[in-house]
Amino acid sequence: MPSVIIVGGGLAGLATAAALGGAGFDVTLYEARGFLGGRATSFPLAPSEEDSVVIDNCQHVLLKCCVNLLDFYARLGVRERIQFSSEFHFIEPGGRVSLLRRGALPAPLHFTGSFLGLKFLSLADKLAIGRGLLAISQERQTRKDLDRISMLDWLREKRQTSGAIERFWRQVLVSAINEELDRMAAAHGFQVFWFAFLAAADSYQMGVPAVPLGELYADAAWRRFERVAIHLRTPVESVEASGCVRLAGGAARKADFTVLCLPPERLGAVAPELNVETAWVEYSPITGIHLWFDRPVTELPHATLLDRTIQWMYNKNEGRYLQLVISASRSLTNMSKGDVIALAVRELAEFFPAVASAKLERAHVIKELRATFSARPGAEELRPRAVTSAENVFLAGDWTRSGWPATMEGAVRSGYIAAEAVTRAAGNPASFLQPEA
Numbered sequence: 001m002p003s004v005i006i007v008g009g010g011l012a013g014l015a016t017a018a019a020l021g022g023a024g025f026d027v028t029l030y031e032a033r034g035f036l037g038g039r040a041t042s043f044p045l046a047p048s049e050e051d052s053v054v055i056d057n058c059q060h061v062l063l064k065c066c067v068n069l070l071d072f073y074a075r076l077g078v079r080e081r082i083q084f085s086s087e088f089h090f091i092e093p094g095g096r097v098s099l100l101r102r103g104a105l106p107a108p109l110h111f112t113g114s115f116l117g118l119k120f121l122s123l124a125d126k127l128a129i130g131r132g133l134l135a136i137s138q139e140r141q142t143r144k145d146l147d148r149i150s151m152l153d154w155l156r157e158k159r160q161t162s163g164a165i166e167r168f169w170r171q172v173l174v175s176a177i178n179e180e181l182d183r184m185a186a187a188h189g190f191q192v193f194w195f196a197f198l199a200a201a202d203s204y205q206m207g208v209p210a211v212p213l214g215e216l217y218a219d220a221a222w223r224r225f226e227r228v229a230i231h232l233r234t235p236v237e238s239v240e241a242s243g244c245v246r247l248a249g250g251a252a253r254k255a256d257f258t259v260l261c262l263p264p265e266r267l268g269a270v271a272p273e274l275n276v277e278t279a280w281v282e283y284s285p286i287t288g289i290h291l292w293f294d295r296p297v298t299e300l301p302h303a304t305l306l307d308r309t310i311q312w313m314y315n316k317n318e319g320r321y322l323q324l325v326i327s328a329s330r331s332l333t334n335m336s337k338g339d340v341i342a343l344a345v346r347e348l349a350e351f352f353p354a355v356a357s358a359k360l361e362r363a364h365v366i367k368e369l370r371a372t373f374s375a376r377p378g379a380e381e382l383r384p385r386a387v388t389s390a391e392n393v394f395l396a397g398d399w400t401r402s403g404w405p406a407t408m409e410g411a412v413r414s415g416y417i418a419a420e421a422v423t424r425a426a427g428n429p430a431s432f433l434q435p436e437a
């Protein structure tokens with residue numbers, strides 16, 4: 001069978017390895033760090049302690065419409081470790097909770113009952129949102145400018161109320177796309193609402209891994225792939241247009257095909273001969289805040305928090321260990337970690353009164369300044385495709401043209417697209433992409 005070298009052990013590289021390894025290719029993957037998963041990973045909080053708590057760099061969630069990511073998890077035999085929840089909790093400052101969940105009606109009307117009951121939206125907001133959702137169904141295949149205008153421009157064109165924009169569209173989309181409404185191409189907002197909320201009744205269900213992210217791609221999962229060899233702590237220094245890979249230390253490696261699954265800021269340095277344009281890439285940050293309290297402060301499994309800086313709360317251990325997430329977190333970039341923690345505890349107490357009397361035992365802040373590329377208007381056509389100027393060298397990564405924004409699903413899709421391109425180049429085309437719902 002043909003051989004392939006994969007550079008980068010994030011989700012894009014791992015998905016390429018699983019697809020081609022499963023198709024019988026001899027796969028060698030080089031990952032610079034000592035663990036797999038790239039930006040979707042976990043690590044011990046105190047590496048020197050034997051029983052250190054292991055945390056995710058940031059809570060990662062998926063929706064049931066992420067069919068390729070779920071297929072990838074199934075290939076690794078870890079699909080069952082994703083727990084799905086069919087209820088979204090929206091909380092207002094003061095603690096009032098509204099639930100969004102499907103009812104008995106078929107899609108796209110499945111949310112009608114619970115949507116009408118959302119307490120944080122006025123009747124005018126709800127009517128505006130109803131009109132907006134209808135317009136998404138009608139315009140998604142007819143309008144040609146959705147990649148060029150911002151989601152906020154589109155919402156204003158549809159005369160959405162400020163309550164609908166701030167408490168509904170913004171609340172859902174900033175976390176899903178990791179970008180503000182005025183910096184996000186409308187096409188991405190359409191995609192989220194179409195696939196997650198309108199196309200099928202269960203697609204909105206939110207999946208949360210029941211184990212630390214790193215366990216999903218642990219050694220045991222790769223034992224199923226006899227032909228996949230993974231080399232950790234093996235940074236690739238350079239890749240030539242011939243596909244020849246030079247490892248740190250100087251050793252050269254060559255296979256029939258090479259797939260580069262690197263973030264844009266690394267690709268230019270590692271493979272300058274490919275001339276892949278990366279200057280267009282701007283980044284959007286995500287901040288994850290981990291808080292450990294001495295007692296339970298909530299019973300909710302997760303919730304989205306309205307009108308404040310913190311956007312999501314995930315209950316990681318009986319209400320004592322909470323993980324908070326802020327997407328497009330530019331306002332926190334220059335704030336000290338101590339101030340971020342103080343802000344988080346202050347805001348949290350507005351939603352969960354028990355926080356005021358609980359003792360914060362431990363806290364940890366992770367600011368990922370290059371969390372994802374900014375999915376701004378005009379960016380889509382600049383994303384590179386899997387094929388490159390070099391015959392047997394291919395690209396994958398959440399920033400390449402996967403058809404999805406920078407997400408785990410986008411990264412896996414890009415890996416499958418690159419794997420399909422490799423099989424075509426090898427003269428034995430295979431398909432790995434899953435049909436969308």
Ligand SMILES: Cc1cc2nc3c(=O)[nH]c(=O)nc-3n(C[C@H](O)[C@H](O)[C@H](O)COP(=O)(O)OP(=O)(O)OC[C@H]3O[C@@H](n4cnc5c(N)ncnc54)[C@H](O)[C@@H]3O)c2cc1C
Nearest residue numbers: 008010011012032038039058060061236397398407408411
């Ligand atoms: C804080 C945060 C929260 C997020 N939350 C979500 C979420 O809830 N849901 C969701 O779907 N997505 C989320 N994302 C996005 C998701 O994590 C990414 O889109 C996805 O993991 C990107 O995968 P990738 O393989 O394209 O890139 P990466 O994960 O960046 O992988 C690239 C890999 O290449 C390796 N590498 C770099 N240089 C070299 C070299 N020279 N040689 C060898 N290896 C090298 C790196 O170490 C890395 O492992 C989040 C991202 C962040 C940062």
